[in-house]
Amino acid sequence: MYLRHSVSVFVSTLSLIFCVGCSSDSSDTQNAPEEVTVDLGGGGVELGSGGGIEMESDLASETNSPKTKPARRFQPITLGGGSTPTTTTGSEVPDEQKFDNVLEALKPLQIMLGEWGGTTFKKIGGFSSVETLGWVWDLQTNPAQPALVMNADKSRYYEDARLTYLTDKQKYQLTLTDKAGKKRIYEGNFSVPLKKVPGDDDPNVMHSTYKLSLAMVEPADEKKHAQIILNQQNNDRYMFEIYDLRGDSYARIDTINTRRKGTSFAKSDSDYGDKTCVISGGLGTSQVTYQGKSYWVCCSGCRKAFDANPEKWIAKYEANKKKTANQ
Structure with a gap:
């Protein structure tokens, strides 16, 4: 009797549990966790009701069927708040065009072409330094960067010079090499612009005058010979002025007075x-x-x-x- 009663109670309990389960609506989402989007600076990561990160799957999209819920597609995760920055580089100037631009900028200075005799103002042991120097075009060392180059014989200061124009900086650049092989690089522009003036001997002959002032950029901390000025007096004479940096100003230490030998190679343009x-x-x-x-x-x-x-x-x-x- 007792056993029959226990079985009856057990069966009733099972029926009640089963009925409660049947009455539950499987589509009820009242207590389901809501979907959350976590923004990590990129496209976002969606956390679905399952609580896990659903990854993109090509296979899932190809097997889309009533029995298989397709995986959601999301943007790639980006940490750090945005896409990788890209560097935009402007189009390079063709070598031929750059050559023409540099050559045009150097034309006012080609008055220096030719052979010159130089004498220093500063005397050592009672004597000035006498030197012979020559300027020519160099169009082969760098086909896109023509230059006026100088070689000096028995110079007290510099044996070689290379003068060109930097189109990106819009500045002239002078590279000097001394007898020990040390290089100094200068950059600058006209402090006195190019002018054409009548000659003293013949007013019908026009002469070029200008001052090109160049400050040392390499070595950066050098104070000796920190500035060079090319001072063109006329077609047949220019002065190579050398300055040291003393405090906040330049002090001229010497000038090489040069005079042309023979023909004026390039009196104008x-x-x-x-x-x-x-x-x-x-x-x-x-x-x-x-x-x-x-x-x-x-x-x-x-x-x-x-x-x-x-x-x-x-x-x-x-x-x-x-x-x-x-x-």
């Missing part, structure tokens, strides 16, 4: 007619020949460049002549 240098546009002083035709060059540097690639320079020369004629 144009109007030389048939004697125009095929490369620089300066005054031609000697001729070169290609395929039976002769052309003028202004210095040994232009001669070397022409000999290395005559077709290139002839094509540029003819194009410039045509452009000038159409203006």
